[in-house]
Each structure stands twice: as structure tokens, then as C-alpha cells.
Amino acid sequence: MSNLRRTSSLRRTQQRMAVLFILPALAVYALFVLYPLAMSLWGSFFIWKGLRMVEFAGLSNFSRLFIFPSGARLYGALWHNTAWFFGIMVFQNGIGLLFAWLLFLRDRGAAFFQSVFFFPAVLSPVIVGALWRLLLAPGGVVEWALNGLGLHQGSLTVLGNSHTALTMLIAVDAWNWMGLPVLIYTAGLRQISGQIFEAAKLDGAGNARMLFSIALPLLMPAIGTLTTLSFINTFNQFDIVYVMQGVQGNPSYSTDTLVTYFYRLAFGAEGAVGITDIGLALALGTMLFLILSIGTLMMLRFFDRRTVQL
Amino acid sequence: MSALAISQRPAISRRIARLPGWTVLVVWAAAVLLPLYILVISCFKTTAEIYDNRLGLPKSFAFDNFVNAWTRAHLGQNFVNSLIVTGGAVVLTIVVSAMAAYPLSRYRLGWNGLMLGLFLAGIMLPIRLASVELFTLMRNLDLLDSLTGLILVYSAIRIPFAVFIFANFMRVLPSELDEAARMDGAGEVRILFQIILPMVKPAVSIVAIFTAIAVWNDFFFPLIFIFDDRYKTVPLAISVFVGQFRTDWGLVFASLAISMAPILIMYCLLARQIREGVGAGGGMK
Numbered sequence: 001m002s003n004l005r006r007t008s009s010l011r012r013t014q015q016r017m018a019v020l021f022i023l024p025a026l027a028v029y030a031l032f033v034l035y036p037l038a039m040s041l042w043g044s045f046f047i048w049k050g051l052r053m054v055e056f057a058g059l060s061n062f063s064r065l066f067i068f069p070s071g072a073r074l075y076g077a078l079w080h081n082t083a084w085f086f087g088i089m090v091f092q093n094g095i096g097l098l099f100a101w102l103l104f105l106r107d108r109g110a111a112f113f114q115s116v117f118f119f120p121a122v123l124s125p126v127i128v129g130a131l132w133r134l135l136l137a138p139g140g141v142v143e144w145a146l147n148g149l150g151l152h153q154g155s156l157t158v159l160g161n162s163h164t165a166l167t168m169l170i171a172v173d174a175w176n177w178m179g180l181p182v183l184i185y186t187a188g189l190r191q192i193s194g195q196i197f198e199a200a201k202l203d204g205a206g207n208a209r210m211l212f213s214i215a216l217p218l219l220m221p222a223i224g225t226l227t228t229l230s231f232i233n234t235f236n237q238f239d240i241v242y243v244m245q246g247v248q249g250n251p252s253y254s255t256d257t258l259v260t261y262f263y264r265l266a267f268g269a270e271g272a273v274g275i276t277d278i279g280l281a282l283a284l285g286t287m288l289f290l291i292l293s294i295g296t297l298m299m300l301r302f303f304d305r306r307t308v309q310l
Numbered sequence: 311m312s313a314l315a316i317s318q319r320p321a322i323s324r325r326i327a328r329l330p331g332w333t334v335l336v337v338w339a340a341a342v343l344l345p346l347y348i349l350v351i352s353c354f355k356t357t358a359e360i361y362d363n364r365l366g367l368p369k370s371f372a373f374d375n376f377v378n379a380w381t382r383a384h385l386g387q388n389f390v391n392s393l394i395v396t397g398g399a400v401v402l403t404i405v406v407s408a409m410a411a412y413p414l415s416r417y418r419l420g421w422n423g424l425m426l427g428l429f430l431a432g433i434m435l436p437i438r439l440a441s442v443e444l445f446t447l448m449r450n451l452d453l454l455d456s457l458t459g460l461i462l463v464y465s466a467i468r469i470p471f472a473v474f475i476f477a478n479f480m481r482v483l484p485s486e487l488d489e490a491a492r493m494d495g496a497g498e499v500r501i502l503f504q505i506i507l508p509m510v511k512p513a514v515s516i517v518a519i520f521t522a523i524a525v526w527n528d529f530f531f532p533l534i535f536i537f538d539d540r541y542k543t544v545p546l547a548i549s550v551f552v553g554q555f556r557t558d559w560g561l562v563f564a565s566l567a568i569s570m571a572p573i574l575i576m577y578c579l580l581a582r583q584i585r586e587g588v589g590a591g592g593g594m595k
Contacts, residue, residue, distance in 0.1 A: 011418075014413065014417045014418075014419065015419060017413060017417075018413035018414075018417050021409045021412060021498070021502075022409070022410045022413060022414065022425065024406040024409060024410070025406040025407055025409065025410035025429075025473065026410065026425075028406060028465055028466045028469060029429065029432060029466050029469045029470065031447075031466070032444065032447070032462055032463050032467075033432055033435060033437055033440070033466045033467060033470075034432075035443075035447070036437075036440035036443035037435060037437065037439070037440040037443075039440070039443040040439060040440045040442060040443045043442075043443065051442075051446055098334070099334070099335065099338065102331040102334060102335055103335070105328075105331065106328070106331070109335075111582075111585070113335050113339060114585055115577075116339045116342055116343065117338065117339070117342060118584070118585065118588070119342065119346075119577060120342060122523050122527075122573050122576075122577050122584070123527065123570055123573060124526070124527030124528075124529065124544075124545045124548075124569070124570075124573075125527070125529070126527070126529045126545040126548050126549055127545070127548065127566050127569060127570055130548055130551075130552045130562065130566055131345060131566055132345070133552060134552075134559060134562060134563070135345055135348065139361065141348055141365075144364050175341070175342070178338070178342075180588065183585055183588045183589045184588065184589060186589065187589030232434070232436075236436060236438060238438070238530060239530065242529075242533075242549065243529075243548075243549050243552060259438060262438075262439065266441065266442045267534060278442055281442060282442060285439035285440070285442075286439075288436065289436060289439055292434075292436050293434070296434060
């Protein structure tokens, strides 16, 4: 009986202590993340004057998003983000899988190559963007090297050309984050039992066959993690564009993304006069929030179903 | 892994078969290291020398560019600001997240799952989209142009990930640990900071490393919250330099080198922990 009372008094103390212990983290998190996010979603249904909410507007901000002049920006940015995602899936996560497989097949050197490949990922995208902006600039070292090798003639203008600029930014982003798929895939490969590969080898399977028929299906959780992370990162893309092409996504909006467009609407760099349009910005934010959350949930479910249990 | 090395073929032909693979790996390693090599040697060159001598070592290792970047371009002040913000955010994140994770992972409250779920949702939330409302909030709290403001925002953003890591590590510790201490009359604060926290040192280092990297590198929040040059952080200053000193390449290269130095040092010391942390769950965003 006294034991029981002690337990229940311990429970009460624990409830009180728990609240005190959780409160600081919860307060900071709720005030600076949950509250502004909820207010942003709510505010997208209102008409704004400057930074002040005026009256309820229903879905009018959303319908304005899709028509002239914002429609062209929206579809442009949406397309650039989508292209960016697929570009990263192929050039970063696809080639990254090849690198991881090559490292997995070797007894030595894995730690060294992993460390080298991952190093750019710990650098700020601002540094990476600034570095590549200097290297790719007209008169920069890449131009010099390509001219010297006879692969190109004259001034290199890949960043100033609206046909190549986006591809260049995707390549720089892939260079930045290549180490991430390499690390996640090698960790995933090492979790697969060596006996499976040995048995396949005895059955006469080559390296390519083992990669596609055995490793790939068993790597589904790793592929799911990377696809989801890449999706979230590419649809939040801002820093590299800002540093390399400016907040307008130059040249002629060819590298504009949803977040750079959002930034211009919210903080006043859109259009010739640079007036903010908070209602439109919040509607764009809400749409992006929906794209990200629905997309992420669908991907998690998709890869969860395809996980192979042994 | 060694299982794969077993092969019936003779050693020489096996080595030749591996040559293409090695070549691919070495080419990418060169693609990573060459730009960084050019960055380092260009720091010691004048702009004219950068054009004349692309890949060679500089004529002399003069530190003019570094001195100019540090003083004339005021990178020194930005550097100190970044150190304060990063240090502050790391400490605050670790303390409040460990405190929250302790009862959530070790008490039976009846609402642990719900509260953990609320924190975990924050790992995925796109906080940049809330920046308008966040701006208004910061203005009302008088936290614009303030390093304290940045520390609070960064901690808020990193708390979900930190709570997740701490809760995972604390959950698996034996329950006798805190029960014995409680019998001896230790208070809950002491149990957490003197018994539990030292047992989850790997979690502390994972949280510290990834919070430090994310905060040191961030550019978006200083861009919208900081206007006064005295409070700018390094990435924000760099984004200005690239346009401002466009013709002075040596200075820009030197400021890039200065701004990545702390991360480079940390990476060399902690490469293994970082590799394992990322491989285990993609700790980075």
C-alpha cells in the first residue's frame, strides 16, 4: 500500500518535473517555428497592406498566383525546381550510387574517398556558389582550361546564358552534395549480409548483376531517404541561386526557384519598383508547404511499401 | 566486404579489372580537390598573378589578401559574430533539447508520444516559408539586427532534430541508472546533467557537430534579419563581397578561405564521426 502511494507520488512529481523540463524547448520551438508557420498559413487567406492583415479574402491570393503577371513566374519556378529535383536524382544520387558501389567492392580507400567526396557538403552553399562563380566566370580558370584543351573557344558565358545557367547550378549543387548519397549508400550496402553476395557470386553473378538484382532492391530504405531529402532540399533551393545568379534568378529568370520568387514577393525585390506583395507571398508559401508535405508523405509511403524484408 | 575480394582469378588480372573503377573514383576526387586547391593558392596571389599563373604555386606566400579581407572588408567582425551565434545556438540547443528529451524518453507520462510527435514534425517543416511572420515577430520583440535573435531562431529550428537524437540515445539506457540515483536523494536536474548526459556523449557530439555546421553556414536568416554591418555573419558578408570586390579576386578567394577555415579544421578532426553520423541517418538537412 505504501509502495503504491510512493509510486503515485513519484508519478505526480514526474508529471510536474516533465512540464518544467520540456517547457524551455517547447517555448522556443513554438514561438519561433510553430507560431509563425501557422500564422503564415492563416495569413495567406487575407488581403495585406504592407505588413498588416486587412480583411479576409478567401482564395483570391491563390487565384492571383496563377494569372498574369505572377503565373509566368510561378510556372517558371515550378519547372526549374522540378528539373532541379530530377537533375539531382540522376547526377547526384545516381552517380553517387555508382561511387558507393565501387567503394564497397574495394577493401581499401573507402574512408579516404568518402571523406574527400563529403567535404564540400560541410561548406556553406554560399561559399560553394561564390567559389564556382569565380571559377566559371568569363576569364576564370574553367574557361582557361577548356580553351587550353581545345574544347572551347573564346569567353565562357555558361552562367550568363539562359540555356545553360540552370544546368550549371544543378551541377554545382550536385558537386556540393555528392558525398551524401555516397555515405548513405555505403552504409546501406554494409548492412546487407555478405553471405547474400557470396551466394550470388557462387551462382555466377557478375558485379553489375549483383548491383541491380540484389543490392538495389535491398537499398530501398536508403533510396527512399535520399529521394525524400533531395526533394525537400531542391524545393527549398535558394542560396546557390542567390549567390551565383542574384535574387532575380538571372539571366531573364531562367534560374528562378519557388523560394527566390517567394523571397522577392515577401521582401520587395519583385518587379521594376520592388514592392512587396505579402498576400501573394503567403499564398505561394502555403502552396509550397502543401507540395512539400504531400510530396514527402507520398514518397515515404511509396518507399515503405517497396522495402524488401529478408 | 572482404567476402567480395575472394575471387578465383589471378591477382594481376583482378587488378587490371579494377582499374576503370579506380579511375572513376580518382577523377571525382580530383574534381573535388582541384577547385579547393585553386582556392587556396589564389589566396596568396594578386589578381594579375591569378590570370598569369592559373595552377602554379604563388611567387611568394604573402598574406596581403588575408589582411585586407580581415580588416579592410571587416571580415574579422563578421567572423566573431558567426562564432558567437554558432556557439550560442549550439549550447542553447543542447541544454534545452536534452532537458526536454529526458522526461520524454524516460518518464511514463501518458503523453510522451504526442509531445515527441510535435517536436519531430519540426524536422520536416519548411521554416523559410514562415519568414514573413517571423520577421514581424522579431520586429515586435526588438530582435532584428541582433545576434541574440539569430541564436533563438537557430535553436528553435535545430531543437526538433536534437530532441529526436537525445531521446533515441536516452531511451536505451538502463532504468536502474536514475532509480539508484533517486534512491540516493539526487534531484532530477542532477540526474540529467551528471548521470544521463555523460552517458550519451555520442548524441551530444552529433547534435553539436550538425548544429554547428548548419548555423555557421546559414545565410537566409541573417539576410532577412540583419541590416547593420556590425552584426553581419560570415556567409552574409561573403555574398556581398562577391559582388562588391568583383575585380579583386585574390581578396574574395582569401575571404572564402577564412570563412571555411573553422569548418575545415573541425572536419579534419571529426571526419569519422561526421561520416558515421550521416551514414546512420542523414543527420544533415
